[in-house]
Each structure stands twice: as C-alpha cells, then as structure tokens.
Amino acid sequence: MNDSTNILPRSVFMDMDRSGPMPLYYQVASRIEAAIHDGELRPGARIENEIALGERLGLSRPTIRRAIQELVDKGLLVRRRGIGTQVVQGKVTRDLELTSLYEDLARGNKHPKTRLLLHEVTEADGELAESLAVEKGSPVLHLRRLRTADETPVAILENFLPEPFIDIGESELVDHGLYQVLRGRGVTMRIARQRISARSATTEEAALLGISRQGALLTMDRTAFDNAGVAVEWGHHCYRPDLYSFEATLVNR
Amino acid sequence: MNDSTNILPRSVFMDMDRSGPMPLYYQVASRIEAAIHDGELRPGARIENEIALGERLGLSRPTIRRAIQELVDKGLLVRRRGIGTQVVQGKVTRDLELTSLYEDLARGNKHPKTRLLLHEVTEADGELAESLAVEKGSPVLHLRRLRTADETPVAILENFLPEPFIDIGESELVDHGLYQVLRGRGVTMRIARQRISARSATTEEAALLGISRQGALLTMDRTAFDNAGVAVEWGHHCYRPDLYSFEATLVNR
DNA sequence: TAGTGGTCTAGACCACGAA
DNA sequence: TCGTGGTCTAGACCACTAC
Numbered sequence: 001m002n003d004s005t006n007i008l009p010r011s012v013f014m015d016m017d018r019s020g021p022m023p024l025y026y027q028v029a030s031r032i033e034a035a036i037h038d039g040e041l042r043p044g045a046r047i048e049n050e051i052a053l054g055e056r057l058g059l060s061r062p063t064i065r066r067a068i069q070e071l072v073d074k075g076l077l078v079r080r081r082g083i084g085t086q087v088v089q090g091k092v093t094r095d096l097e098l099t100s101l102y103e104d105l106a107r108g109n110k111h112p113k114t115r116l117l118l119h120e121v122t123e124a125d126g127e128l129a130e131s132l133a134v135e136k137g138s139p140v141l142h143l144r145r146l147r148t149a150d151e152t153p154v155a156i157l158e159n160f161l162p163e164p165f166i167d168i169g170e171s172e173l174v175d176h177g178l179y180q181v182l183r184g185r186g187v188t189m190r191i192a193r194q195r196i197s198a199r200s201a202t203t204e205e206a207a208l209l210g211i212s213r214q215g216a217l218l219t220m221d222r223t224a225f226d227n228a229g230v231a232v233e234w235g236h237h238c239y240r241p242d243l244y245s246f247e248a249t250l251v252n253r
Numbered sequence: 254m255n256d257s258t259n260i261l262p263r264s265v266f267m268d269m270d271r272s273g274p275m276p277l278y279y280q281v282a283s284r285i286e287a288a289i290h291d292g293e294l295r296p297g298a299r300i301e302n303e304i305a306l307g308e309r310l311g312l313s314r315p316t317i318r319r320a321i322q323e324l325v326d327k328g329l330l331v332r333r334r335g336i337g338t339q340v341v342q343g344k345v346t347r348d349l350e351l352t353s354l355y356e357d358l359a360r361g362n363k364h365p366k367t368r369l370l371l372h373e374v375t376e377a378d379g380e381l382a383e384s385l386a387v388e389k390g391s392p393v394l395h396l397r398r399l400r401t402a403d404e405t406p407v408a409i410l411e412n413f414l415p416e417p418f419i420d421i422g423e424s425e426l427v428d429h430g431l432y433q434v435l436r437g438r439g440v441t442m443r444i445a446r447q448r449i450s451a452r453s454a455t456t457e458e459a460a461l462l463g464i465s466r467q468g469a470l471l472t473m474d475r476t477a478f479d480n481a482g483v484a485v486e487w488g489h490h491c492y493r494p495d496l497y498s499f500e501a502t503l504v505n506r
Numbered sequence: 507t508a509g510t511g512g513t514c515t516a517g518a519c520c521a522c523g524a525a
Numbered sequence: 526t527c528g529t530g531g532t533c534t535a536g537a538c539c540a541c542t543a544c
Binding site (some may be wrong): 018043051077078080086088089090091129130131132133150189190191192193194195196197198199200214215217218219223225227228229230231241242244245246247248249250251252 | 287297330339341342343441444448449450451452467469470471482497499501505
C-alpha cells in the first residue's frame with residue numbers, strides 16, 4: 001500500500017447493521033459506491049487492499065471481497081493483481097448529453113399513461129410458441145399499448161403472454177404497467193433476453209407516435225422469464241429514438 | 254433432492270485439471286454450460302444441490318457455488334432458496350429469427366474490410382475532453398471508418414482516442430480493427446459504457462451505407478476503459494439496422 | 507522482496523419453501 | 526421438519542507487479 005492509497009474515512013462505514021436482513025457485503029458495497037458518487041473517492045483513486053479494509057471494519061476477507069466485486073461488475077472499480085483496486089476514470093454521471101425531455105422521462109418527472117390499442121386472446125403461432133416454450137396453438141393474450149408521458153407519445157408496446165395470464169383485464173393495464181400487474185400476481189421477472197435494433201416506422205406507427213412518415217424507430221424484442229425460469233412474456237417494442245435510448249455497461253472479465 | 258433432480262453423468266466432469274491455470278470453478282461452469290447446450294440438461298431440469306455436487310467432484314462448496322453463480326449471471330440457470338437450481342425454460346440459441354446476412358456476419362463467415370474515411374489529429378472540445386477525462390484542447394486522434402463485410406457496407410465508425418494513441422497509423426487501421434491495434438500496444442479493454450439509440454441517416458450516410466435517403470440507422474455511443482480504468486476511446490457508431498442488432502441478457506438479482 | 511488480488515478449503519448459521 | 530440456497534468466517538497457497 002503506497003502513498004497514493006486513499007483511506008476511506010471510518011465515517012463512511014458507520015451504521016453497519018449486523019442484525020438486519022441487509023447483507024454486510026451489500027452494505028459495504030453501497031457505502032463505497034456512495035463515496036464514489038459523492039466525490040470522496042475520486043476517479044483513479046486507489047482503495048485499501050481487501051485484508052486491511054476487512055480488519056478495519058471487523059469483517060472477513062471474503063465479505064470485503066464480494067463487496068468490491070459487486071462494484072467491479074458495475075464498472076465502477078477496476079482491480080489488477082499485484083497493483084490494487086482503483087476507481088474507474090470517467091464521470092459516472094451521464095457520459096453523453098441527454099435531451100432535456102429524455103432526462104425528464106428517465107427521472108420519472110412526467111406522468112406516464114397507457115392507451116390500450118388491442119387486447120385479445122389468440123393462438124400462438126410456431127415462432128411465438130417456441131419463444132414462450134408453450135404448445136403451438138395454445139391461447140395467448142395479445143396486447144398492443146401506446147405509452148405516453150405528459151401527453152407525448154413515447155412508445156408502442158406489443159406483448160404476448162402465455163395461458164396463466166390471459167385473464168389480465170383491460171382496466172388493470174390502463175392504470176398499471178405490465179410488469180406491475182404481473183408483480184401483483186406474485187410473478188417477479190428475473191431474466192430478460194433482448195435484441196435491440198432499428199427500422200423505419202409504418203404510416204400507422206408514425207401517426208401514433210407523432211413522428212414523420214418513415215421516421216426512424218428504436219426497436220426491442222424481448223423474452224422475459226420469472227424466478228422459476230419460466231417464460232412469462234414476449235414483446236416487440238418500438239420507441240421514439242429522440243425520447244428514448246438504452247444504456248449498458250459491459251465489463252470484460 | 255426429489256425425483257425430478259437431474260443427476261449429471263460423471264463423464265461430464267471428466268478431465269478436470271487441478272494443476273493448469275484454468276480455475277476449477279470455471280471448468281465446472283463450462284461443463285455444465287456445455288451440458289445445457291448439448292441438451293443433456295433440458296430446460297426446467299433441476300440440478301443437484303451445491304453440497305452433493307461438491308462431494309461428487311471432490312470440490313468445496315464455495316467452488317461449486319461460484320461455478321453455478323457464473324451460469325446464473327449468464328441467465329442460463331435460476332436459483333431459488335428452499336427449492337433448488339433449475340435450467341431456464343427457453344431455447345438458448347437465437348431467440349429471434351435472424352436474417353441470413355446478419356447471421357453470416359455474426360458468425361464471421363464474411364470478409365470484413367475497413368475503408369478509412371478520415372484520419373487526423375485535432376483538439377478535444379469540452380464534451381469530448383470530459384468523456385475521455387483529458388484536458389480540454391489536448392490532442393486527440395479522430396477516425397472515421399466505413400466497415401464492410403463481403404463488399405456490403407455495414408457501419409460507419411467514428412472514434413476519438415487520447416494522446417498516447419495519436420500516432421496510430423493509417424495502414425494499421427485498414428488491416429486491423431481498432432481494438433486489435435490497441436491490443437497490439439498492450440492495451441486491453443475492460444469496461445465499455447454505451448448508449449444505443451436510432452436516428453435517420455444523413456444524405457451522406459445513406460450513400461455510404463447504400464440505404465435509402467433518411468433511412469433508419471441504429472446508433473451506439475461508447476466510452477471504453479482499459480484495465481487500469483483509463484478512458485481509451487470515445488466512439489459514435491451507426492449501423493445498418495437490417496444487418497446489425499445488439500443482444501443482451503439482463504438478470505435481476 | 508513485499509504487497510496485491512485470484513483461488514480454494516472446511517466449516518458454520520440462517521432464511522425460505524415444501525411436505 | 527427437512528432440504529435448499531444465502532451469508533459469513535478464518536484461514537491457506539499461488540500468480541502477478543513493483544521496487
């Protein structure tokens with residue numbers, strides 16, 4: 001540990017709760033992450049090694065190690081054997097300038113609403129049946145919704161749900177998001193496999209979204225699975241690209 | 254462990270190498286993943302609990318646990334406390350039908366080529382300087398390339414690299430990808446923060462990519478960091494959406 | 507040579523779900 | 526009540542890096 005090592009103040013790790021349900025590694029990771037966002041740990045700063053940090057906090061090395069690993073997986077820290085652990089050099093906040101409207105939407109300041117364009121039960125064709133891992137021809141709920149925020153149309157959402165969910169009513173979907181409805185039925189989404197691309201809007205889509213004819217659309221196709229590994233939903237979404245984008249942080253291991 | 258538990262044949266775990274550099278948890282994870290892809294472990298199948306698997310293989314529980322966790326993070330397995338570990342119900346192969354051309358590109362069957370449209374050293378403006386964490390006005394290498402596959406234009410790639418790389422020559426970039434050139438200099442990419450969206454092509458872009466005027470483009474803005482956490486590249490890429498898409502598997506924890 | 511992270515072991519106790 | 530995964534401990538040895 002050399003001079004450039006940044007010793008986190010003890011105060012960062014106050015109020016650790018050993019009796020509550022929140023894991024210790026999670027508490028440690030959260031506090032380090034907060035220190036990074038608050039600027040207490042600057043980009044490029046080195047932090048103490050695992051053992052020293054563990055002794056200071058009265059925690060074992062595996063616990064500290066897991067806390068740090070969480071932040072490595074998030075792309076906030078970088079570790080090198082023989083060197084140490086450093087904060088990534090790059091502003092963690094928006095790395096691209098956002099349009100103000102998108103920022104508003106993302107922050108949830110606007111009022112989201114849903115207009116139900118289609119709500120019917122049909123039979124799964126071959127491709128859909130394969131995606132949802134159900135029998136071909138089995139009943140599925142087919143939804144098409146227009147999502148708006150502060151009266152501005154943002155996206156057209158088309159979804160198919162397998163048999164256990166074909167009784168989801170129209171009224172539920174106007175007041176709540178689809179995932180919210182599913183959560184109300186005790187279904188928690190665990191895995192989403194998605195493909196993102198783009199295409200030109202059809203005349204109908206352009207009219208619904210209030211963009212120019214054949215304007216560019218951002219599209220996402222997704223299959224979602226619950227915590228039992230069962231496919232719960234297949235969807236094709238298209239977004240106004242001026243109001244929506246996908247962010248991702250990839251970490252090579 | 255009940256009757257539906259799927260006992261992996263011992264043969265799946267043969268040839269484990271305890272002396273080589275490949276970690277044991279990685280060897281175990283690879284073998285289970287192969288069993289899933291080969292159909293030995295079918296969707297929905299339960300696998301043995303961690304302790305039983307560890308005893309069978311002569312490995313400790315943490316090692317087995319880590320192997321399984323790798324596959325959970327990949328979205329191949331689902332774990333539930335009190336229940337067990339199961340294979341996710343969904344074909345692991347392409348979950349959406351691909352155009353044959355995209356598939357060819359993705360599989361690397363086609364011959365990728367690069368045409369260098371621009372290669373100059375400029376000064377970083379405020380926004381770029383912030384993205385790369387360099388001084389405003391410091392020299393950066395500005396690249397613009399047209400990527401083709403089998404003579405078909407696929408993407409326009411615009412990149413900016415900070416000072417240590419401004420001497421990258423034109424000839425290197427024609428024969429090799431940018432990341433390949435960087436790897437040759439001992440730089441390994443570790444983290445990429447990217448935003449994906451879409452927009453209409455400009456007249457010039459449409460001509461370069463061979464698509465219709467104002468056709469839809471898939472765009473990606475990215476900042477990449479090396480294993481020391483230092484920003485190495487900022488790029489804005491735009492892809493022909495009929496030939497390219499982004500896949501991602503998200504896992505809620 | 508000293509310090510770092512990467513891997514591995516052998517236990518322990520707990521929370522949750524099913525029977 | 527039992528079996529499962531979730532968490533935590535206290536060590537050990539090794540590989541890599543800087544000095």
